[in-house]
Amino acid sequence: MAATDPHPYFPPAAIIPGFAPNESSLTRxxxxxxxxxxxVVAAAYCLALRSRSRLRPVxxxxxxWFALCESLRLHQGYYxxxxxxxxxxxxxxxxxxxxxALSDSRYLTSDIFTVCVETIxxxxxxxxxxLTVLAVVRGSPTRHVSQVVVCTAHLYGVALYYATNWxxxxxxxxxxxxxxxxxxxxxxxxFNLPWVIVPLGGHGxxxxxxxxxxxxxxxxxxxxxxPSMPSMPSMLASSHLxxxxxxxxxxxxxxxxxxRANDTDRAGTAPIPA
Amino acid sequence: MAATDPHPYFPPAAIIPGFAPNESSLTRxxxxxxxxxxxVVAAAYCLALRSRSRLRPVxxxxxxWFALCESLRLHQGYYxxxxxxxxxxxxxxxxxxxxxALSDSRYLTSDIFTVCVETIxxxxxxxxxxLTVLAVVRGSPTRHVSQVVVCTAHLYGVALYYATNWxxxxxxxxxxxxxxxxxxxxxxxxFNLPWVIVPLGGHGxxxxxxxxxxxxxxxxxxxxxxPSMPSMPSMLASSHLxxxxxxxxxxxxxxxxxxRANDTDRAGTAPIPA
Numbered sequence: 420m421a422a423t424d425p426h427p428y429f430p431p432a433a434i435i436p437g438f439a440p441n442e443s444s445l446t447r448x449x450x451x452x453x454x455x456x457x458x459v460v461a462a463a464y465c466l467a468l469r470s471r472s473r474l475r476p477v478x479x480x481x482x483x484w485f486a487l488c489e490s491l492r493l494h495q496g497y498y499x500x501x502x503x504x505x506x507x508x509x510x511x512x513x514x515x516x517x518x519x520a521l522s523d524s525r526y527l528t529s530d531i532f533t534v535c536v537e538t539i540x541x542x543x544x545x546x547x548x549x550l551t552v553l554a555v556v557r558g559s560p561t562r563h564v565s566q567v568v569v570c571t572a573h574l575y576g577v578a579l580y581y582a583t584n585w586x587x588x589x590x591x592x593x594x595x596x597x598x599x600x601x602x603x604x605x606x607x608x609x610f611n612l613p614w615v616i617v618p619l620g621g622h623g624x625x626x627x628x629x630x631x632x633x634x635x636x637x638x639x640x641x642x643x644x645x646p647s648m649p650s651m652p653s654m655l656a657s658s659h660l661x662x663x664x665x666x667x668x669x670x671x672x673x674x675x676x677x678x679r680a681n682d683t684d685r686a687g688t689a690p691i692p693a
Numbered sequence: 694m695a696a697t698d699p700h701p702y703f704p705p706a707a708i709i710p711g712f713a714p715n716e717s718s719l720t721r722x723x724x725x726x727x728x729x730x731x732x733v734v735a736a737a738y739c740l741a742l743r744s745r746s747r748l749r750p751v752x753x754x755x756x757x758w759f760a761l762c763e764s765l766r767l768h769q770g771y772y773x774x775x776x777x778x779x780x781x782x783x784x785x786x787x788x789x790x791x792x793x794a795l796s797d798s799r800y801l802t803s804d805i806f807t808v809c810v811e812t813i814x815x816x817x818x819x820x821x822x823x824l825t826v827l828a829v830v831r832g833s834p835t836r837h838v839s840q841v842v843v844c845t846a847h848l849y850g851v852a853l854y855y856a857t858n859w860x861x862x863x864x865x866x867x868x869x870x871x872x873x874x875x876x877x878x879x880x881x882x883x884f885n886l887p888w889v890i891v892p893l894g895g896h897g898x899x900x901x902x903x904x905x906x907x908x909x910x911x912x913x914x915x916x917x918x919x920p921s922m923p924s925m926p927s928m929l930a931s932s933h934l935x936x937x938x939x940x941x942x943x944x945x946x947x948x949x950x951x952x953r954a955n956d957t958d959r960a961g962t963a964p965i966p967a
């Protein structure tokens with residue numbers, strides 16, 4: 420590092436006003452981070468366990484996943500509130516952000532794109548994550564739309580996060596991450612990758628969880644029989660969505676099921692098994 | 694404009710290599726743009742009119758809307774391919790981009806965020822728009838998920854587009870749009886606003902189209918009875934989605950309807966009316 424470099428971030432020329440090195444070690448910071456996240460995730464998992472809807476394991480995973488997202492939104496909210504001063508603060512959350520910023524210095528330079536993405540994430544996707552957790556725990560059918568919306572937003576957000584960084588490096592040679600394995604591959608790539616894997620890999624998760632078993636077995640499920648973590652590609656390829664609330668209610672009230680395009684061939688005459 | 698300013702864009706200090714003023718007037722450029730867009734939209738509308746699924750007017754609007762999005766993706770594809778040279782080109786598409794860039798000069802400076810958003814839009818959301826048009830025309834149930842995904846992406850993309858510009862101006866005083874009404878309010882705000890209004894205002898569109906009539910009337914519809922342009926807020930609040938393909942197929946094959954959480958109270962015993 421050049422002697423004139425007043426901070427450990429990349430690019431060395433980045434202007435980070437008031438930067439002060441962390442006073443706590445990572446071994447003291449990480450447990451705090453882990454505890455706050457674990458507390459929110461555990462609360463959601465317990466709520467799911469006690470749900471009247473008798474959720475499946477994959478449903479409980481979904482509740483825990485969106486609770487994890489929500490807990491991270493709280494950390495991001497701290498960042499948005501303190502974005503201009505975080506580089507000089509020494510509270511645990513600020514030190515965690517300064518540690519993470521070693522993988523992406525844009526967090527300490529109030530980069531416009533970063534601030535905008537984080538703000539929308541905190542104020543829009545955060546509350547939607549919380550609503551999704553509630554919908555999953557209550558076995559509400561609204562969970563499926565909110566899951567698709569949140570998963571799409573996460574996927575798009577991470578894609579832009581990776582893409583802007585990569586493109587900047589490709590076009591201008593500027594790197595925002597330190598090149599060490601820990602910062603680039605663990606922090607920058609690894610910590611964000613779950614928000615690519617989970618939305619795209621829901622089908623795999625369902626398979627691992629044994630949720631893709633025989634339809635006959637699923638017919639005995641007490642919940643709404645829909646997947647907890649729908650995979651966007653698989654849904655796009657083959658899902659069957661019915662989305663008219665008024666229509667659905669009218670059908671339900673009259674004991675009718677939803678009509679389909681070719682219903683005239685096989686009008687539903689059999690009751691659902693208990 | 695300062696004498697040293699070699700281009701009409703904002704900020705005046707923006708570096709736009711090789712810029713050459715448009716040689717054609719707007720009255721010659723707009724008809725070309727209108728014709729290419731109208732051709733794609735009309736083709737989709739005609740396909741929807743001839744669909745075997747006997748689509749409702751709001752379904753045909755959905756097909757036309759996503760075709761409009763797709764046609765604009767073609768223009769954006771041109772931009773991505775020529776982004777570094779577009780400022781000096783004189784073909785009609787380049788001149789259209791130079792005209793639009795008066796409302797956002799980031800398109801002529803290869804701004805990293807703009808290039809990334811446009812690239813993802815062209816290569817991901819563009820094909821998904823085309824698939825959505827096909828799904829709508831064919832009356833496929835996959836349309837509902839792809840509509841939610843595309844609408845979420847459009848909404849997030851426009852939010853970031855507006856937000857980055859606004860935040861840059863707020864934080865640094867830099868404006869990318871010329872301040873004249875035509876450029877700021879018509880081009881910059883107006884041309885992008887439909888991608889906020891349509892995803893958020895689907896419920897209103899359904900209402901205007903008379904699609905929110907009585908459920909009894911909708912029971913007689915020959916298509917799948919689901920809304921063509923679901924409103925994200927209304928869907929999040931009250932939709933009823935069922936998303937397990939295997940499960941759905943098994944139910945359909947056995948003449949069973951989808952089970953719901955409280956099905957034991959009112960097992961569906963009535964057939965669907967013809």
